[in-house]
Amino acid sequence: MGLKQNLHTLKMKYKGTKMAPAFNAIHTFLYLPNETTHNGTHIKAADDLKRTMNMVIMSLVPCLLFGIFNAGYQYNVQTGDVTKALSFFSTEFWNFSNFTIGAWKVLPLVVVSYGVGLIVEFIFAVIKGHEVEEGYLVTGMLVPLIVPVDIPLWMLSIAVIFGVVIGKEVFGGTGMNILNPALTIRAFLFFAYPTWMSGDKVWVTGAVDTVGQPDAISGETILGSLAQNNGFGDWSMMDQFLGFIPGSVGETSKLLIVVGALILILSKIGSWRIILSTLVGALSMGLIFNGVVNAGWVTESSKFFGLMNVDFWQHLFIGSILFGAVYMATDPVTASQTNKGKWIYGFLIGFISIMIRVFNPAYPEGVFLAILLMNVFAPTIDHYVLEGNIKKRAKRLKLKTA
Amino acid sequence: MGLLSKKDTRLILDPLADDNPITIQVLGICSALAITAQLKPSIVMAVSVIFVLGLGNVVISLMRNIIPSKIRIIVQLIVVATLVIIVDQVLKAFAYELSKELSVFIGLIITNCIIMGRFEAFALGNGPWKAFLDGVGNALGYGVILIIVGFFRELLGSGTLFGFKVLGDSVEKTGLYAIGYENNGFMVLPPMALIVVGIIIWVQRSRNSALIEEN
Numbered sequence: 001m002g003l004k005q006n007l008h009t010l011k012m013k014y015k016g017t018k019m020a021p022a023f024n025a026i027h028t029f030l031y032l033p034n035e036t037t038h039n040g041t042h043i044k045a046a047d048d049l050k051r052t053m054n055m056v057i058m059s060l061v062p063c064l065l066f067g068i069f070n071a072g073y074q075y076n077v078q079t080g081d082v083t084k085a086l087s088f089f090s091t092e093f094w095n096f097s098n099f100t101i102g103a104w105k106v107l108p109l110v111v112v113s114y115g116v117g118l119i120v121e122f123i124f125a126v127i128k129g130h131e132v133e134e135g136y137l138v139t140g141m142l143v144p145l146i147v148p149v150d151i152p153l154w155m156l157s158i159a160v161i162f163g164v165v166i167g168k169e170v171f172g173g174t175g176m177n178i179l180n181p182a183l184t185i186r187a188f189l190f191f192a193y194p195t196w197m198s199g200d201k202v203w204v205t206g207a208v209d210t211v212g213q214p215d216a217i218s219g220e221t222i223l224g225s226l227a228q229n230n231g232f233g234d235w236s237m238m239d240q241f242l243g244f245i246p247g248s249v250g251e252t253s254k255l256l257i258v259v260g261a262l263i264l265i266l267s268k269i270g271s272w273r274i275i276l277s278t279l280v281g282a283l284s285m286g287l288i289f290n291g292v293v294n295a296g297w298v299t300e301s302s303k304f305f306g307l308m309n310v311d312f313w314q315h316l317f318i319g320s321i322l323f324g325a326v327y328m329a330t331d332p333v334t335a336s337q338t339n340k341g342k343w344i345y346g347f348l349i350g351f352i353s354i355m356i357r358v359f360n361p362a363y364p365e366g367v368f369l370a371i372l373l374m375n376v377f378a379p380t381i382d383h384y385v386l387e388g389n390i391k392k393r394a395k396r397l398k399l400k401t402a
Numbered sequence: 403m404g405l406l407s408k409k410d411t412r413l414i415l416d417p418l419a420d421d422n423p424i425t426i427q428v429l430g431i432c433s434a435l436a437i438t439a440q441l442k443p444s445i446v447m448a449v450s451v452i453f454v455l456g457l458g459n460v461v462i463s464l465m466r467n468i469i470p471s472k473i474r475i476i477v478q479l480i481v482v483a484t485l486v487i488i489v490d491q492v493l494k495a496f497a498y499e500l501s502k503e504l505s506v507f508i509g510l511i512i513t514n515c516i517i518m519g520r521f522e523a524f525a526l527g528n529g530p531w532k533a534f535l536d537g538v539g540n541a542l543g544y545g546v547i548l549i550i551v552g553f554f555r556e557l558l559g560s561g562t563l564f565g566f567k568v569l570g571d572s573v574e575k576t577g578l579y580a581i582g583y584e585n586n587g588f589m590v591l592p593p594m595a596l597i598v599v600g601i602i603i604w605v606q607r608s609r610n611s612a613l614i615e616e617n
Contacts, residue, residue, distance in 0.1 A: 152582060154582070154583075155584070158586075166597060166600075170600075170604065188588060191587060191588040191591060191593075192586040192587050192588035192589070193584055193586070193587065194587055195584075196584075
């Protein structure tokens with residue numbers, strides 16, 4: 001008797017008891033259920049929740065792999081063990097030393113994120129007596145990608161518990177949440193433990209421990225350097241596009257995010273409207289700031305000059321706006337549902353992201369705050385889009401009958 | 403208890419749990435968010451409200467037959483304002499540091515919806531003894547929530563209770579801090595107070611499903 005049969009027997013044995021959802025979840029996650037329809041099916045659809053979630057996870061895997069190598073690479077570049085990588089496939093980047101250092105830091109984040117999150121999901125499924133939902137599979141993958149590598153694991157656990165319980169379960173679980181759970185987790189970490197989530201010490205592993213020593217590691221991101229009017233640092237445009245820069249674990253490689261975006265759009269899981277309008281929103285805000293600088297209203301003495309002076313299109317390559325647009329804003333549960341609503345929703349996310357990025361004195365990035373804010377407004381946007389449509393149709397009806 | 407009849411006891415005990423002004427009637431939330439970052443101001447606030455509401459209820463109850471109903475709100479406001487000014491002056495005289503910490507929120511007791519709510523709903527229709535019990539009971543219910551929220555926010559947000567470093571010193575890294583524990587800065591911010599109140603409401607309603615509103 002294989003594992004599958006064992007699980008099936010357990011499932012039958014515990015049917016109707018409180019623990020049943022836990023066994024069912026493991027069974028359905030690993031195998032096709034034993035009971036399938038014997039006659040012909042009436043509706044054929046390949047995209048059940050499990051498959052949808054798996055597609056998103058698959059589109060995230062390149063980012064995760066890159067993030068693992070990058071965590072090690074950033075450390076080795078700072079200590080001088082490797083020289084800077086020049087092209088995407090250079091061996092300075094894809095080598096074993098980078099991988100082991102990175103994996104040692106990143107894999108625990110993944111394990112903690114999934115472990116803690118799924119335990120919470122299982123507990124709630126058992127208490128509430130419903131099946132375990134697949135919602136956490138994607139959240140659990142997103143969380144390690146949007147935190148700094150050196151975040152202590154206990155902080156991550158607390159944040160995951162908070163995010164899953166307060167961000168999702170209190171509203172009724174998967175599909176009922178108002179806020180994106182992954183971003184709720186990030187927001188919790190950001191407000192609870194700001195010294196671990198921002199500043200110039202957390203983005204490269206080991207930077208916190210070596211503060212003040214002669215071989216100190218700098219963990220400054222490009223955004224941090226720009227916010228202090230120090231320009232782009234030593235990072236070239238190509239570094240930024242390929243992702244050889246310090247930042248949250250999985251959001252540095254714009255190239256791989258674009259690849260992920262294509263997977264999501266082609267499989268019709270992510271909404272291209274939201275992605276596109278977010279980028280348009282970000283570009284418009286960037287253009288406005290460029291205009292302000294060109295008009296001479298803001299001069300080099302201003303503390304906002306560094307970020308305002310960035311060419312508007314470069315805003316897409318620094319920080320996490322691209323990652324947010326592709327993986328966070330498109331979350332079908334928390335985004336607007338109507339097509340017109342999606343345009344408005346996305347545009348405002350991009351617009352507000354860049355605004356917060358430039359004006360927030362404490363921490364020069366605002367993508368997650370902007371998305372959470374628009375999550376709250378998404379139902380309102382939908383409401384007015386619907387109202388508008390109803391009014392338009394009523395008018396048309398009147399014209400016809402008159 | 404000879405002093406309190408069964409009905410009177412309920413006047414005091416009901417607001418503590420199943421008819422709590424904050425978690426059930428959802429009144430007085432603003433002050434619960436504003437001053438609960440530390441335990442001490444929470445307690446001072448609770449005591450102040452017990453004083454104002456207990457005494458105010460008696461005064462309104464005594465005057466209930468002579469207040470013209472058209473101007474009753476103004477009369478109520480004058481009563482609260484007088485009592486609040488007394489509290490404010492006493493704090494300034496005997497606990498200046500605390501009164502600075504609570505700053506405008508003592509004055510804002512006037513706008514605490516619980517107080518006007520009890521005047522309107524109870525004191526105007528009941529005798530002074532009952533009104534007193536009702537006032538004290540509701541203020542206690544308010545205070546209990548304040549103290550629970552203040553306890554968790556100060557413990558988790560600053561690692562202290564009444565200013566004592568119960569979890570160790572966060573700068574010198576003693577106690578819990580020696581093994582890497584850190585204060586949760588989110589706890590000090592007002593949004594977290596709202597979430598803590600929310601969790602209390604959640605726990606209370608899941609223990610007693612009769613409290614869950616139908617919609």
